[in-house]
Amino acid sequence: MTEVCGTSRIVGFRFSLYPMADEFVDIILSTLQRVDTTKVWVKTDDISTVIRGKMEHVFDVAKAIYLIAANTEKHVVLNGTFSIGCPGDLDGDVYMSEDDVRMNEDRVKNIHIEAPTQFALYPMNNENYMQIIADVVDIAKQQNTFTGGIHYASRLDGDAHDVFTTLEHAFNYTQEKVKHVTMTVNISANSPSRKKK
């Protein structure tokens, strides 16, 4: 394999937060203001935001953004792609020396919201990628968050903390086996088209 990718194990998450509400700007800005992003590199443009850093901090910030936005009780969606193994450059590598203490866990641990999720895993340049995807489905089944395979994706349901745990375990499991991995996630909250319990 040609080493066209970088060698850093920095994790990235390029995402958009979509509040289905007239005050979407306020919801996005107030959410981002309330999340501690000191341990990740952040860059926002007019379409999406990318955060980069150690895996635990990228997932910590992603979960906090979702939970704080969802806690508005508006229909919001966090949609994005986690990536590792092909940063293309070294921006943000300084963040790889942060410690392991998650900055947002305390402020969101008491927010409990159902997080219907569709995700897809793309282990690149690996002939066993379908088996790895099957392994990840087994991880989700063991964690009781897996609720079905659908065209081009798998479905998770449950409390947001459990869903994010599964996503992080799935991603971590895969990146231990494959150098370049991406994982798309579409995490909904408060959708009116979802059946009430």
Place this chain on the structure above:
Amino acid sequence: MTEVCGTSRIVGFRFSLYPMADEFVDIILSTLQRVDTTKVWVKTDDISTVIRGKMEHVFDVAKAIYLIAANTEKHVVLNGTFSIGCPGDLDGDVYMSEDDVRMNEDRVKNIHIEAPTQFALYPMNNENYMQIIADVVDIAKQQNTFTGGIHYASRLDGDAHDVFTTLEHAFNYTQEKVKHVTMTVNISANSPSRKKK
């Protein structure tokens, strides 16, 4: 390579349409009602919709959904993943016998909207995938829609018809070289955070 995937060349697009507006339900439903989906297999759940069929019809329907929703002048985003080569099952294969006439082109050809787009291409199980991505960037450059590489994605700008043409050419080029290909797209419209010309 183990033939774990199907053999059909049916194209799929799993997407969500996000109107950043209180009347998001009306915008989504009225948009879907105004798009001709007779030549694609459609299934909607509470998170996303999947359409499947011949490549030209999947892209025709995707573009029409984007344009009709964007024409409301609300900030809307079409976000999803195109896929070919791993359908997992044969649902909708009957749609592969449709003719090539695009059902929506006439009704949307006069809608002209700027379509700022971020996309990423994932040619699976191929050691030359980075070169294929570079080739696709060259296609976008030749079509004058490429406006830059960003972390984990490439950026396109321009009239929506031109952007969708590039996306379809990029996807088609790749699927001629690689069996299983996915391509994520995040296509914005009417964003207030985008600088006015």
